[in-house]
Structure formats: structure tokens, C-alpha cells
Amino acid sequence: MTTRELQDKIIKLKQENDICILAHSYQTHDILEVADFTGDSYQLSLKAKEAPQKTVIMCGVRFMAETVKLLSPEKKVILSNPAAGCPMAEQMDKESITQIKELYPDYAVVAYINTTAELKTICDVCVTSSSAVKIVDKMPEKNILFIPDCNLGAYVAKKLPEKNFKLLQGGCPIHARVAKEDVIRAKESYPDAKLLVHPECMPEVVNLADFVGSTSAIIEFAKSSRNKEFIIGTELAIVQHLQYECPDKSFYPLSKNLICPNMKMTSLIDVLNCIEGNGGEDIQLDDDIMENAVKCIDKMIEYGG
């Protein structure tokens, strides 16, 4: 079967079976083409909530499927490839953070959405890369224990100097690979290009950027900018998708190492297997996790995240 035939089969079957397919923007182009919605992790969970279908297939990583389930408990949520986890989300667990919380009793715990549902149960507020500064700014608490990403935490801390931040050594191993030397090299090669980076990159990289934002914010910035050239400091898929959508502009990767293997695990065959009931993982969370993890996401929505 050709890719096109496989895609047509998936599209026909998802309609017949009342299934909504979500694809994170880091997925490959063939997956985005069969999706009902594409976007960043948080946008996708909101889209899933609004979607009329009773079954959702999440093409992304585990914490994204869990977030969809937390916000749409009545829906069947299937993670397209059960092996696709986010290494950052798995760096910290409930037990270790419970112990750290005891050391900082007067700190509010702010969790990046890239955390497990279980860890979210003991956090106060959840944030995304696009909403972190806005939400922490609105929080009445001055003392913030920010987990797990110390790069995103450092970015938020720099924007909000009036608050006290405690950061832990966690973060995205893919974005952390980019070094200041990559920025210098890219700027030398493309002196007219704007540098757009994800806040999961190291502060020495973020500090040199023309724009810092989430996956979707980077896409929106590049599309609406009058500039014609861009160096993209996030997963390589974004370079490819932007080049496809904006053929009159040029997009260059900040580093060729910006590839998330977990985000590349999902194939069209995985999606077809999920639809046919032969694959994927039906996300099941304990009642206690469902009840308590959603609280910090609700808090994020309350703060306008």
C-alpha cells in the first residue's frame, strides 16, 4: 500500500468509527495530514475536549495522552505508540517531589505540562511553555518551586525578578543539546535570519534569540513575520512543516541534533492499528489520579493559561 492509500484508509475508517486524531506538531508530515487537529500539547488537549467524537487517538508522547484523558475523562483516549514517552516527563516522580516539597514548605509547586499525571496530583499549578510567564505572574505566591525543566524555569525567573524561584536539575535532553556555538555558527551562516527558540533550550541560547515561544508560538511568529529567513531552535519537524507551509520563506535548523526520537515513534501503521483495535494503549488512570491531577490543570485554565 502506498502512503497515500494508507492515509485514505485511515481517513475513511476514522470517520466511520467516530474517531478524532490529534497530532503534535513534532510528528512527521504524513501523520499531520491524517489528523483532525495539529498543534502544541495544550492546544491539542483543549481541542480533544471540544471534539464531538467519543474516541481520541493521540499521536505524540504519553504525558500528552494523559492530559487529554484528564480533560476528557468520558472519552476513550488512545496513545498511538505506547513506547513513546517524554524523557523529561519521566525525570521526576511523586515520591521525590514529595520529599523536596518538605524542604520548601512555603513554596508553590509549578509543574510544566511535561510531567506525569501522577506527579501532577501533588502540584499546585500546571503551565505550558506558552503560558508559564503569564500564569506564574498571576499567582499570588512569591516563592515558586518550578519543575521539572530548569531551562524553562530560568526563562520564567528572568521575566519575573520579583519572585523567588527554586529550580531542579531537569529538562528536555533534546533541546538542551543546543549550545551557544550552534547559535554563533547559524547566525554567521544566515545573518539576515531571525532566531526563534523554544524555552526548553539553555539560557545561553535563549538569551540570543529574537523570539522565544512554544511550538505553536514559533509557528505563528514565523508565518506572520515580514522577515523571510528564520533559524528554528526547536525540533526539526517544525523546520520542515514551516518550509512546506511558507514556500516563499526560508527555514534553517539551529542544530541538526534537534530530533526527538520519541516523537518520531508513531507511524501511519500505528495509527491504522489503533483504529482497527490492534494497537496503541487505551489510557487508564486511577480514580485518585483523575481527581487530583486535573486540579492543577484547572488552576492553569483559571489563570488564563
Ligand code: 13P
Ligand atoms: P509544546 O508545549 O510547545 O508543544 O512543547 C511540547 C514539547 O514536548 C516540547 O519539547
Ligand code: SF4
Ligand atoms: Fe520531551 Fe523534549 Fe521530546 Fe518534547 S522534545 S517530547 S520535551 S524529550
